[in-house]
Amino acid sequence: MCDLIVKGDLILKRAEFIGESIDFLHKYTMKSLQKTAEEHGVTIPQIRVIGDVYAHKTVSIKQLSQNLKMTQSTVSDIVDRLIAKKLLVKTPNQKDKRLVDISLSPRLAEDIDESIAELTNQSLVAVLDLLDPSEQEAVEKGMKLLVSAVKEKMLAEGMDNHNFIDILYFSEKDKRGK
Amino acid sequence: MCDLIVKGDLILKRAEFIGESIDFLHKYTMKSLQKTAEEHGVTIPQIRVIGDVYAHKTVSIKQLSQNLKMTQSTVSDIVDRLIAKKLLVKTPNQKDKRLVDISLSPRLAEDIDESIAELTNQSLVAVLDLLDPSEQEAVEKGMKLLVSAVKEKMLAEGMDNHNFIDILYFSEKDKRGK
DNA sequence: ACACGATACATCGTGCACGATTTATTTTAT
DNA sequence: ATAAAATAAATCGTGCACGATGTATCGTGT
Numbered sequence: 001m002c003d004l005i006v007k008g009d010l011i012l013k014r015a016e017f018i019g020e021s022i023d024f025l026h027k028y029t030m031k032s033l034q035k036t037a038e039e040h041g042v043t044i045p046q047i048r049v050i051g052d053v054y055a056h057k058t059v060s061i062k063q064l065s066q067n068l069k070m071t072q073s074t075v076s077d078i079v080d081r082l083i084a085k086k087l088l089v090k091t092p093n094q095k096d097k098r099l100v101d102i103s104l105s106p107r108l109a110e111d112i113d114e115s116i117a118e119l120t121n122q123s124l125v126a127v128l129d130l131l132d133p134s135e136q137e138a139v140e141k142g143m144k145l146l147v148s149a150v151k152e153k154m155l156a157e158g159m160d161n162h163n164f165i166d167i168l169y170f171s172e173k174d175k176r177g178k
Numbered sequence: 179m180c181d182l183i184v185k186g187d188l189i190l191k192r193a194e195f196i197g198e199s200i201d202f203l204h205k206y207t208m209k210s211l212q213k214t215a216e217e218h219g220v221t222i223p224q225i226r227v228i229g230d231v232y233a234h235k236t237v238s239i240k241q242l243s244q245n246l247k248m249t250q251s252t253v254s255d256i257v258d259r260l261i262a263k264k265l266l267v268k269t270p271n272q273k274d275k276r277l278v279d280i281s282l283s284p285r286l287a288e289d290i291d292e293s294i295a296e297l298t299n300q301s302l303v304a305v306l307d308l309l310d311p312s313e314q315e316a317v318e319k320g321m322k323l324l325v326s327a328v329k330e331k332m333l334a335e336g337m338d339n340h341n342f343i344d345i346l347y348f349s350e351k352d353k354r355g356k
Numbered sequence: 357a358c359a360c361g362a363t364a365c366a367t368c369g370t371g372c373a374c375g376a377t378t379t380a381t382t383t384t385a386t
Numbered sequence: 387a388t389a390a391a392a393t394a395a396a397t398c399g400t401g402c403a404c405g406a407t408g409t410a411t412c413g414t415g416t
Contacts, residue, residue: 011303011306011307011314012299012303014306014314014317014318015299015302015303015305015306016299017318017321018299018302018306018317018318018321019207019299019302021321021324021325022200022203022204022207023204023247024325024328025200025324025325025328026200026201026204027247028328028332029197029200069201069205121190121193121194121196121197123331124193124196124197125189125190125193126331127193127324127327127328127331128189128192128193128196128327129189130327130330130331131323131327135323135327136189136192138316138319138320138323139192139196139320139321139323139324140192140195140196140320141316141320142316142317142318142319142320142321142323142324143195143196143199143317143320143324145309145313145316145317145320146199146203146305146317146320146321147199147202147203149305149306149308149309149313150202150203150206150305152308153301153304153305153308154206
């Protein structure tokens with residue numbers, strides 16, 4: 001009402017902006033990848049799964065869910081659809097019959113295009129290219145700060161972070177003991 | 179393999195890190211809000227809708243979809259569920275019979291808790307509080323850079339941004355002319 | 357007055373995403 | 387060796403999210 005603004009208000013505005021930004025960036029990356037993906041007749045999550053199977057040659061549902069940070073049920077669903085599309089095959093593991101070995105279908109293993117496996121952040125590369133190095137560093141620095149603050153809070157409030165928080169720990173140069 | 183790293187590789191690493199960060203932050207904000215939300219027996223998108231209805235007293239589906247950056251069908255679904263929960267009511271607009279007036283149900287309008295409408299980025303405020311002002315600024319700066327780069331790219335490739343890109347234009351101090 | 361395009365909303369189909377539960381198998385503790 | 391705990395997948399139910407399509411209603415142009 002008057003132009004005396006409390007300190008809390010600034011933080012609130014910042015939080016709002018950052019919240020919207022996260023949402024915006026998330027939607028953008030999804031939408032952007034989606035176009036590339038659907039040229040191949042698949043979706044983004046499907047490409048991510050394929051990429052991980054490709055990288056590991058053979059994986060279990062559990063491993064996929066850890067690598068891609070999705071629940072097992074989600075992964076299970078996606079894998080099913082990819083099998084229906086004849087892009088993946090599922091064979092029971094001999095060592096441990098609870099496990100299931102997921103691998104590329106012979107057909108896909110041939111013309112894997114190499115690109116399909118790694119186009120995951122194709123669009124973000126192009127975006128970063130629009131910024132000069134110092135700006136890119138500013139972006140990265142901001143992200144790191146925010147992410148580490150979020151992780152701190154998650155730990156503080158004991159947020160169940162089973163296979164969730166452990167993602168970005170490598171990005172820092174220092175990876176000294178937990 | 180050797181430690182001579184091409185420039186492109188750095189950008190690629192950055193893109194990967196930023197991509198994962200966006201995903202991480204998105205999941206975190208979702209998860210974090212969800213806890214607060216489900217204490218009230220609703221979901222995050224539902225709270226967002228309620229918040230917007232509360233703020234505008236009466237809105238159409240179209241308006242909601244613009245404010246919340248969701249498609250009309252998504253909003254329509256959510257509103258339906260909220261009506262089923264007796265939290266919203268729907269009355270046909272008299273001026274224009276194509277429109278539908280969405281408003282809070284009398285019951286909800288009473289104990290609207292005031293908090294429920296504005297807890298949207300509650301958790302991010304707490305996160306920012308863990309950073310000192312200069313760090314917060316760094317985060318904000320990084321976000322702004324990234325967001326504006328993304329917007330630039332979207333415009334460049336004529337990405338259909340009907341009610342999608344216009345979001346974060348206000349965050350800057352300059353808001354001159356539409 | 358009437359046809360035509362635009363608009364607002366609802367509906368349908370698909371896929372993602374998660375939690376909860378179930379089933380089969382392995383591991384462990386006794 | 388057997389019961390009990392633990393683990394890996396699958397399955398079910400719910401909700402979000404979107405595009406495509408259908409259905410009224412409104413506005414215009416002629």
